[in-house]
Amino acid sequence: MQKLLVCYKWVLDEQDIKIAGDLSLDTGRAKYKISDYDKNAIEEGVLLAEKHGAGVEALTFGTEAARQSLKDALSRGLDKVYWIGDEAGKQADAFVTANILAAAVNKIGSFDLILCGEGSSDSYSQQTAPRLAGLLGVPAITYVQQLTVVDGRIVAIRKLGDCTEEITVTGPAVISVLPEINKPRIPGLKQVMAAAKKPSEEIKVTDLGLAAEKLTPKVRSTSLKGYSMDRKKVIFKEANPADNVAKLVASLAQEGLC
Template sequence: MQKLLVCYKWVLDEQDIKVTGDLSLDTGRAKYKISDYDKNAVEAGVLLGEQHGVSVEALTFGTAAVKQSLKDALSRGLDKVYWIGDAAAEQADAFVTANILAGAIKKAGPYDLILCGEGSADSYSQQTAPRLATLLGIPAITFVRQLSVADGRVTAIRKLGDCTEEVTVTGPAVISVLPEINKPRIPGLKQVMAAAKKPSEEVKVADLGLAAGELAPKVRSLSVKGYVMDRKKVIFKEANQADNVAKLVASLAQEGLC
């Protein structure tokens, strides 16, 4: 194994998004961050890089604002970041995103492993990794909760509903990881300062050789509204707490929730 790549997305911090009276979203004061799911992918890539002494690069696609992510990404142990800041990201779906990422990877690669988060914090379509693998003509392993590399072979434990599956593949491959795979590191002052000296490179969509149809989204978002849950507000007031618990369980069972 010689070189790894991690794909990440620069998204609005959901904690800063406000739901207004008409259920529209107010993002005026929302800051950006690396998607929490992608932080797990970055950590997984950096850990493998440290274990095997190989270079770990990253690739991100977004609007012009994505350039703000470079310092944070590089402070997390990455060696280099390729970034694509283009207005096409405003309406890009998984189809467009995968096409652009694949085009950039073909120019910057090859890579032994390409890691992604299982989904992004904003849309969570879970399509980008499988689409990317198809475009690159390499295997995809999704829902990965544990990952190791030995003797040129990748072994992954996948979480599938109420069971797990062990998969072994010879790279290159695209791996999408679950949040439970690790706990992302919090960069210290030393790492943040060192990030300023690490390389980054801008990639232009126009240089990827993509046709117009490959940049036309298949899905367009017309509007996004907040969700309001209508609670039943059932209160159990029995003196004996065991009776309250029994009634709660019976009520949940009646609703088909347990």
């Protein structure tokens, strides 16, 4: 294994998003961040690269705001980041995203392994990795909770409900990882400063040779609202904790919840 690529997304930080009285989302003061799921993908790529002496680069697609992600991404151990900032990123669904990423990969060059998060922390469609693999004509392995490379072969443990599945493939392949696969590092001052000296390269969508239909979303978001939950706020105050539990269970059973 000589070269790895990690795909990540620059998204709004959900903790900064406020819900207004009409349930509309107020993102006016929301900052951006690398999607939490993609941080796991970056970490796994860097760990594999460190273990096998490979190079590890990243690719991100979004609006012009994606430029802001470069320093953070590079401080996490990546060698280089390719970024695509285009107006198409505003309404891009998994169809458009996969088309652009695949075209960019073909332009950049071949990789032994491409890693993605299982989903992004904004839309979480879980479609980008499988679509990307299909477009590149390579195997896709999803829901991966453990990943190793043995004698040039990729061994992945997938989490499927109440069981696991072991898959072995010869690269190149596209793999989407679960959050439990690792704990992403927190870059220190030294890593942040070193990131400023690492290379990044912009790729223009217009240079990818994609037809207009490949840049037209299949799914469009017309509105987005917060979820309103009305709680009954029933409090059980029996002296004996066991009595409180019994009343809680009886109340839930009465409402058909258990």
